[in-house]
Amino acid sequence: MSTTGDDGVGPDVTTLERTLKLVGDRWSILIIRAALRGIRRFDDFADDLGIARPILTKRLQRLVDGGVMAKEPYQQHPLRHEYRLTPAGVALSPALVALIRWGEHHLADGDSEIVLVHAPCGTELEQGFWCRHCATTFGPGAIRARTDS
Amino acid sequence: MSTTGDDGVGPDVTTLERTLKLVGDRWSILIIRAALRGIRRFDDFADDLGIARPILTKRLQRLVDGGVMAKEPYQQHPLRHEYRLTPAGVALSPALVALIRWGEHHLADGDSEIVLVHAPCGTELEQGFWCRHCATTFGPGAIRARTDS
DNA sequence: TGACTGGGTTCTGTTTTGGTACTCACTGCG
DNA sequence: CGCAGTGAGTACCAAAACAGAACCCAGTCA
Missing domain, CATH: 1.10.10.10 (Winged helix-like DNA-binding domain superfamily/Winged helix DNA-binding domain)
Structure with missing residues (x-):
């Protein structure tokens, strides 16, 4: 090893x-x-x-x-x-946002939950993965890794 | 406890x-x-x-x-x-994926770049934030935090 | 000139890591 | 029955990272 x-x-x-x-x-x-x-x-x-x-x-x-x-x-x-x-x-912000959102959803102390919203309309943002080609969001199960050598 | x-x-x-x-x-x-x-x-x-x-x-x-x-x-x-x-x-996977993607884009050693794709169609996935209401993706600049006490 | 401010560095403990070695409970084998 | 083997950890120990207090330095302001 x-x-x-x-x-x-x-x-x-x-x-x-x-x-x-x-x-x-x-x-x-x-x-x-x-x-x-x-x-x-x-x-x-x-x-x-x-x-x-x-x-x-x-x-x-x-x-x-x-x-x-x-x-x-x-x-x-x-x-x-x-x-x-x-x-x-x-460019790290998606990762940061994902962590913040996860924490607020799963670790919230009930005290003050912070919700991240789309500023123009105030709707809570989603962060599923987006496929431009299929024009759809999808979950982690539909991800595959391709190696470009 | x-x-x-x-x-x-x-x-x-x-x-x-x-x-x-x-x-x-x-x-x-x-x-x-x-x-x-x-x-x-x-x-x-x-x-x-x-x-x-x-x-x-x-x-x-x-x-x-x-x-x-x-x-x-x-x-x-x-x-x-x-x-x-x-x-x-x-539910942590978006954060994980965001980190992996960031690393592959910005820290790649040129040796073996891994690209995460939408399995059904093979298109590289995107991870901008998605607003269901406006049906649009947007960047970190359009995020606001709302506190639900 | 002397005090003050922004932006650090040095020098100490303390906490957290990571590793090797050991244990413990159980099983299958002869 | 006793013994090697395996899965899942502990005990302990060295090394690294962390955290803080104190100190430094260049330049400016009064």
Whole structure:
């Protein structure tokens, strides 16, 4: 058996595992959610999330390295940076939304259930999978994986 | 406490945080994916994932406590259990699929890109959010959160 | 000049991981 | 009957990740 302990070019490490390595922890996803809400600055993240600074530093670096966020200067004189989501980062929102929705449906404390709705009409959104060709939504049972080598 | 083994330490932890506490780690999601592929038995999980037994034990227990999986005996004489996803566990698949898709699109190593398709027609699936009322898909920008207290 | 602010880094514990090795209950075999 | 084999864990231990307090540094403002 492989006993792979390496984190580099994993031989049979799945992409999913790399994805989880990048965003599969408590803070990263919270950071991404905060970023989707418009938060950009280091201290604002720290303040909003209640995360310890050193961990925030590491998480932001990991996300920058992973291409999820970008660090850009927003002023020169006292050089200051801001962190914003890249398009790849924004593309994580379906996963984020799916997790939020799942939690609200299955882990709700009954206290304050949050429902995500389509802003223009206020209807609760659905997230079944969509096939453009068949113009239909479908469940996980109708998914197949195709490998494009 | 007969219900979920929550450790009651959360001051006002968001539901998302609880969700991440439950499934937001490398192994839990891999276990759920394996379960979606039909794996049921302790040793099959261990073998399929290459996870150490004690960790598998802990993860499975956490998932059982969280209502994602259920542990049921499948034979009595040498008492043996199997772990299977509850409906709540199956409901995690959109999140799982979103993560897999994101990874394949943005973290692909070019080596073997996996594309998830609609089984009946083979078209790559989409996962934008769907509004039944407006009969349209839309992006994260059109999502609003409504609090039902 | 000295205080202040944004954006970190260093240096400590503590918690969580992951692993090896062991146990326990049961079965089938000779 | 005793013994190897299997499924499902525990006990314990090292290593990594996490969390926090304190500190640093560059630049600006008064």
